[in-house]
Amino acid sequence: MSTIRDVAKEVGCSTATVSRALSNPEKVSKASLKRIHAAIEKLQYRPNMLSQQFRNKQANTIVILVPDIANLFFSTVISGIENVAQSKGFNVLLGDTRDSSEREKSFINLVETKQADGVIQLRPYSKNSMLPKKFVTAVNACGCEDTPYPAVRIDNADAARQVTEHLISLGHKKIGLISGLTDNPHTIDRLKGYKQALAQAGIEFDPALVAEGDFTLWSGLNASEHFIRMTDRPTAIFSMNDEMAIGAMKGLKAKGLKIPEDISIAGFDDLEFSKYSDPPLTTVAQPAEKLGEKSAELLFQLIDGETSSQNEYVLPVEFIIRQSTAPPRS
Amino acid sequence: MSTIRDVAKEVGCSTATVSRALSNPEKVSKASLKRIHAAIEKLQYRPNMLSQQFRNKQANTIVILVPDIANLFFSTVISGIENVAQSKGFNVLLGDTRDSSEREKSFINLVETKQADGVIQLRPYSKNSMLPKKFVTAVNACGCEDTPYPAVRIDNADAARQVTEHLISLGHKKIGLISGLTDNPHTIDRLKGYKQALAQAGIEFDPALVAEGDFTLWSGLNASEHFIRMTDRPTAIFSMNDEMAIGAMKGLKAKGLKIPEDISIAGFDDLEFSKYSDPPLTTVAQPAEKLGEKSAELLFQLIDGETSSQNEYVLPVEFIIRQSTAPPRS
DNA sequence: ACAACATTTGTAACCGGTTACAAAAAGTGC
DNA sequence: GCACTTTTTGTAACCGGTTACAAATGTTGT
Numbered sequence: 001m002s003t004i005r006d007v008a009k010e011v012g013c014s015t016a017t018v019s020r021a022l023s024n025p026e027k028v029s030k031a032s033l034k035r036i037h038a039a040i041e042k043l044q045y046r047p048n049m050l051s052q053q054f055r056n057k058q059a060n061t062i063v064i065l066v067p068d069i070a071n072l073f074f075s076t077v078i079s080g081i082e083n084v085a086q087s088k089g090f091n092v093l094l095g096d097t098r099d100s101s102e103r104e105k106s107f108i109n110l111v112e113t114k115q116a117d118g119v120i121q122l123r124p125y126s127k128n129s130m131l132p133k134k135f136v137t138a139v140n141a142c143g144c145e146d147t148p149y150p151a152v153r154i155d156n157a158d159a160a161r162q163v164t165e166h167l168i169s170l171g172h173k174k175i176g177l178i179s180g181l182t183d184n185p186h187t188i189d190r191l192k193g194y195k196q197a198l199a200q201a202g203i204e205f206d207p208a209l210v211a212e213g214d215f216t217l218w219s220g221l222n223a224s225e226h227f228i229r230m231t232d233r234p235t236a237i238f239s240m241n242d243e244m245a246i247g248a249m250k251g252l253k254a255k256g257l258k259i260p261e262d263i264s265i266a267g268f269d270d271l272e273f274s275k276y277s278d279p280p281l282t283t284v285a286q287p288a289e290k291l292g293e294k295s296a297e298l299l300f301q302l303i304d305g306e307t308s309s310q311n312e313y314v315l316p317v318e319f320i321i322r323q324s325t326a327p328p329r330s
Numbered sequence: 331m332s333t334i335r336d337v338a339k340e341v342g343c344s345t346a347t348v349s350r351a352l353s354n355p356e357k358v359s360k361a362s363l364k365r366i367h368a369a370i371e372k373l374q375y376r377p378n379m380l381s382q383q384f385r386n387k388q389a390n391t392i393v394i395l396v397p398d399i400a401n402l403f404f405s406t407v408i409s410g411i412e413n414v415a416q417s418k419g420f421n422v423l424l425g426d427t428r429d430s431s432e433r434e435k436s437f438i439n440l441v442e443t444k445q446a447d448g449v450i451q452l453r454p455y456s457k458n459s460m461l462p463k464k465f466v467t468a469v470n471a472c473g474c475e476d477t478p479y480p481a482v483r484i485d486n487a488d489a490a491r492q493v494t495e496h497l498i499s500l501g502h503k504k505i506g507l508i509s510g511l512t513d514n515p516h517t518i519d520r521l522k523g524y525k526q527a528l529a530q531a532g533i534e535f536d537p538a539l540v541a542e543g544d545f546t547l548w549s550g551l552n553a554s555e556h557f558i559r560m561t562d563r564p565t566a567i568f569s570m571n572d573e574m575a576i577g578a579m580k581g582l583k584a585k586g587l588k589i590p591e592d593i594s595i596a597g598f599d600d601l602e603f604s605k606y607s608d609p610p611l612t613t614v615a616q617p618a619e620k621l622g623e624k625s626a627e628l629l630f631q632l633i634d635g636e637t638s639s640q641n642e643y644v645l646p647v648e649f650i651i652r653q654s655t656a657p658p659r660s
Numbered sequence: 661a662c663a664a665c666a667t668t669t670g671t672a673a674c675c676g677g678t679t680a681c682a683a684a685a686a687g688t689g690c
Numbered sequence: 691g692c693a694c695t696t697t698t699t700g701t702a703a704c705c706g707g708t709t710a711c712a713a714a715t716g717t718t719g720t
Contacts, residue, residue, distance in 0.1 A: 003676055014700045019678060029698060049443040051676040054384040055705055061423075070409050075400040082399070082426045086433070091440065093391075094424040096412045103416070110421065113379040217606050250606045276547050276580045278608045333706055344670045349708060359668060381706040385675055 002043040010039040022047065061091040061116045062299060063107050067123045069096045072271050073241075073288055074122055077141055080292020081120060088300055090117075097123070111136045118299045124185035125151075137302045141295035142286070144185035150302065150311040152295040156186055159284045159317045160193030160238070163266050166282070166319065167236045168201045171327045172264065175203075176234035177210045178223040178244045184215075190240050190268070209234055213244045220247025227263075228255050235263060235328035242267035242274045242283055249277060249324070260326035270320060279323035287315050332373040340369040352377065391421040391446045392629060393437050397453045399426045402601050403571075403618055404452055407471055410622020411450060418630055420447075427453070441466045448629045454515040455481075467632045471625035472616070474515035480632065480641040482625040486516055489614045489647045490523030490568070493596050496612070496649065497566045498531045501657045502594065505533075506564035507540045508553040508574045514545075520570050520598070539564055543574045550577025557593075558585050565593060565658035572597035572604045572613055579607060579654070590656035600650055609653035617645050 008015045013032060021028045021036040028036075039045070053059050064081060066074050078092075085092050093116055095107035110116040118137035125140055125147040140151040147153070167175050177194055180187035195205050211226040213219030220239060227233055228251065239245035245267030249259055257263050259279055267274060270285035294313055338345045343362060351358045351366040358366075369375070383389050394411060396404050408422075415422050423446055425437035440446040448467035455470055455477040470481040477483070497505050507524055510517035525535050541556040543549035550569060557563055558581065569575035575597030579589055587593050589609055597604060600615035624643055 004678095005676075015677075016679075016701080017699060020699090023678085027698075032698080046442045048384075048676055049440075049445045050380070050384040050387070050389060051705095052678080053445075054378075054380040054675090054707090055677055055679095057380070057705075059380060064424075069412070070402060070405040072400060072402065075405050078424070079400050079426060082424070091445070092424050092426075094394075094408070094412070094422050096409060096422075109376075110379075112376045115379045115383075115421070217602055221606070246603070246606050250608065253608060272547055273576070273603050276551070276576050278580065278583060334708095335706075345707075346671080346709075347669060350669090353708080357668075362668080378706055381675095382708080384677090384705090385707055385709095387675075 001048075002045045004045070004047065006043055007036065007039045007045050010043060011035050057114065059091075059115050059117055060089060061093055062296070062303075063093045063095050063110055063116045063119045065095045065097050065104055065107055065119060065121045065123060067097055067099050069094065072273075073142075073269050073286070076288035077122060077292040080289035080294075081141070081296045082292075083289075084293050084296035084300070088296075090300075099123075108136055111138075118303050120295050120299055125149075126183065126185050137299065139295045139299040139302065141291050142288075144189045147312075150298055152291055152298060152313045152315065154286055154291070154317050155314050156189035157193035157196065159268070159286075159319070160190035160240075161197045162193075162317075162319045163238050163268065163282075163284060164194045164197035165200075166321065167238060167264060167266060167325065168197060168203070170236070170264065170325060172234075172236040173203055174206075174209065174232070174234040174236075176227050176237040178213050178220060178237060178239040178248060179210055180213060180215050180240050182212060187240060194238060213240075215241050215244060217243045217247040220244030220249075221251045222247070224248035224251030228252070228257075233263070236325065237263065237265045239265065239267050242269045242271045242281060245281055245283070245324075246273065246277050249281075260324050261329065264325040264328070266325050270318075275322070277324075282322045282325040283320055285318040285320055287317070290315055331378075332375045334375070334377065336373055337366065337369050337375050340373060341365050387444065389421075389445050389447055390419060391423050392626070392633075393423045393425050393440055393446045393449045395425045395427050395434055395437055395449060395451045395453060397427055397429050399424065402603075403472075403599050403616070406618035407452060407622040410619035410624075411471070411626045412622075413619075414623050414626035414630070418626075420630075429453075438466060441468075448633050450625050450629055455479075456513065456515050467629065469625045469629040469632065471621050472618075474519050477642075480628055482621055482628060482643045482645065484616055484621070484647050485644050486519035487523035487526065489598070489616075489649070490520035490570075491527045492523075492647075492649050493568050493598070493612075493614060494524045494527035495530075496651065497568060497594060497596060497655060498527060498533070500566070500594065500655060502564075502566040503533055504536075504539065504562070504564040504566075506557050506567040508543050508550060508567060508569040508578060509540055510543060510545050510570050512542060517570060524568060543570070545571050545574060547573045547577040550574030550579075551581045552577070554578035554581030558582070558587075563593070566655065567593065567595045569595060569597050572599045572601045572611060575611055575613070575654075576603065576607050579611075590654050591659065594655040594658070596655050600648075605652070607654075612652045612655040613650055615648040615650055617647070620645055 143151040143153040211223035267283040274281040454474040473481040473483040541553035597613040604611040
């Protein structure tokens, strides 16, 4: 592998001139420029970026901390981040944390050791979150209320309220809830919205109508069984994400319940699959790609040292009514 | 940010001793070791990895070229790669190529410029593929037959043959096929298996029974309309992936066709969602995570310069019969 | 006490770029 | 042609680690 010194020798100039030819061509005469490019071509010279990064103290890399890469919502957010990073000439390091704070720590370490310039955390903030450390540039995407560092998010409570209000407006009074893990910040925010809507409609909150899941298909199926066993079954269910809703639909249909005639169900996220479920799922579309893009933009502002910027963005959601919700049997 | 020289000064020793304390502690006396660790703690010293990488000419990073990160199959493969990379202390750079060879080139460039030590390509090999360049260490995961560089894959033709044979053994004679894009290597391999099974059963291949898709849900729905319009409709459909199968099921059900009574359908990939579709989908499970792990192991062997190793691994698939396939109406 | 050897430490060059500063070359006006 | 400005180029230090080699120190046996 040839180095900048090889090129300089080939041309008969100094390494400084070659370096300038590559990064500040306007400071080099056209004649030298031509000879240098010829030599680069001839020697197949490729600048060693490790050296450049070392000298410039910039890795041109950001890290994404993602709890689970094999999750459609997250991978769409990542897509959005990639878009922006690409245009800024930054690389994206993937940190699949598997919800292990050990792994998370090791990725944050990359920033502390200069291998990366900043972090985008996809996990919502909670007390045991690793971030922020003062000297790590970080942004939270898809977070929740009260994140103590820059964040881009949706209004989870408000979105959950909209879904619940929709079910209430259809005439439902007993509305089951499939929640995420109870200490998950999204669960907390969305539960808040669910309760708000009930309160506004004068319906009392009933803890027996809440089944805890963990945002997986399987846990949704599992939760559906909780409702099926109830003597006084809810006429509608709000699932805190689409995967659990789809899991629950399977369970409900297996017991011969018709959706939405016997029981309505609404989800959250608007996965592509939710359009194709039977029946298509009423849900809330998060602007997943936009969340990624906006948080990347915010991170780059921070990396570039722009301090004056707003440090929380709440993006709008879109409530989508499909065929999984209808008035209850009269 | 403190450097190794700050630590050395604090302790009153040379940088060499500090460096050794960190990488070869057995070559340093216990007394020095203790003082050095105390100083590191006091100064909050973190070694600058950019400098280390530069000096060692190793980025400890691999790149994954993935056509579409928001694809469940790929993200599962990535999970597998992550597992192995993590244990080897390597970082994973994500290259979402969006099927653009421009983007692909820029990621391969990372290896040429030393920012990464190797590449795992998830896109199956075809003539316009960027890899391999002689000086880029690369492995193909989820590839196809005749990949001209090290690869880990399944036997696509054989798997497709199994699915088709299953449908034939149920008594189907007219078997529709939803294919991927015709120039996609997976399409080519799987089509081969489909034709083999037909030939073995003495059924003539009928091009009118092939609807071209592009592996998306939407294209599956679209393809289903092709079959619905046919006067002499197939009694079973083999879709080259689960997403198209799920899309097609929606289209078929919308026209009042019962699955599997009126028409059977089988997929390929065994997405988690396929267990939850209505009815659950008969399909072929690719060992997605294993594909990732094995290809990462192979790549690390190459990076470590082990040449004697086998350079193609074909992993077994699992054919899974669920409720979307049944004998045709008699 | 001393030779012989093992252990621990220090010196300084090195990796491959970048860039401040100085010097040389080219251009401009009188 | 000369003084002055502008453009182009070169010299060499620098980034922060690592490591070959040499030197210093410690250990052991007689």
